[in-house]
Amino acid sequence: MITSLRGMNDILSEDYERFTYFINTATTVAQRYGFHFIQTPLLEETALFKRSVGESSDIVGKEMYQFIDKGKNDVCLRPEGTAGVVRAFIQKKLDRAGGIHRFFYHGAMFRYERPQKGRLREFHQFGVESFGVDSVYEDAAMIMMVSDILKELGIGYRLQINSLGDNNCMPAYRKKLVKFVQECKDGICEDCIRRVETNPIRVLDCKNEKCQELYIGAPKLIHNLCSGCSYDFDTLKKILEDNAIVYEVNTNLVRGLDYYSKTAFEFVSDNIGSQSAIAGGGRYDRLVEFLDGRPTPAVGFAMGIERLLELIVMPEIKREGYYIGAMDENAVDLVVKIAQKKRKTDRAVVDYKAKNLKNHLKAADKINAKFCCVIGEDELTSGTIWVKDLEGKTEAVLKLEEF
């Protein structure tokens, strides 16, 4: 038997219901905030991700589905959504057009990781990207949008925010931190020694207790922000408070992708295991420029759909449409014809086998039909159809022309 690849799932039945319910809800909310759909390719040039996500990240460093195609192009399946949207934004010359451009997207992402609960090799994200707005109000809008989506879906969460600083304050802070960590080099774990080289900020949330003790006196980014970043971060907190969004400041919150600056945030759930981040995002004002576009401020987020699926509280299923069956073999053709007519406007499910009434009612009930419609010998001769409303428990015999 051929099975699906490791970490890649089929989505059907109940999961599919949840999946589409999520997409519909998230789409509705994004549109309320003035965002428009964008679809970009699953396959992109490898260089796009190397330049945007950053070679130091695990995503680019070891998790990409990368290969050389038949035209000798170095390509890979997208590991995240932002890079492609930014590429499209620049390619369509929207950076030159100026103004504000707001997009949302959803689709499959691919990372070659070891699978576990909430971590798949093919997974799906819903995300939004906003270009051309440098106001921190837009950052707050992102957070409020995620909050709205989660609320509509009945999902509880914790929100963590942080500021990563910008070009003015981040490099200086990084230097300061590296110096601090190198001074206590002897005591720190192997992972941290590696982190100093690749992504120094990461040492701060090391889980090693010994490291944590050593880092107690480490310089905090939050105390080293330049006046602009500091002011924006304070404003962000105030906007969230004004709009009744509960948050906690996590000074160790670091985004895994290199392109983030200033506002960073993460929505966390305590009910889905160790892969607890359900949405994450932030500002990335320099990414458009990195990818050869005109400098354009931008901010966005992404949500991991599979991680949300089991948390979604689904609305009650309602009885809907028609079940149509025959009690006499001679009525089967007629029943099919009637169903075709009904399908122009409603759901109609036909049973091709002649059965007794009781079995038809059972079957109609099973598929959650609102009406159970049956044609037997009596109806056949009189040109009628027997219809029972399974909710109201009322029944009637209608002339076929009136049905």
Add this chain to the structure above:
RNA sequence: GUGGGAUUAGCUCAGUUGGUUAGAGCACUGGUUUGUGGUGCCGGGGGUCACGGGUUCGAGCCCCGCAUCCCACCCCA
């Protein structure tokens, strides 16, 4: 990539110190004396016990390998 656990029917799981024909519940399917469901009763189908080796007179059970899932690390949505 590292460490640990699991894998028996469509699903959730039993299965004794290795010993006849591998079980249950749910689901599916049929019947329930003449045309009334979701909730009665009776029956039926369905398993290369994940896969590949080994030990043994004999393996669902013990050993080795492998695949997948789960848990933790790592990383992240």
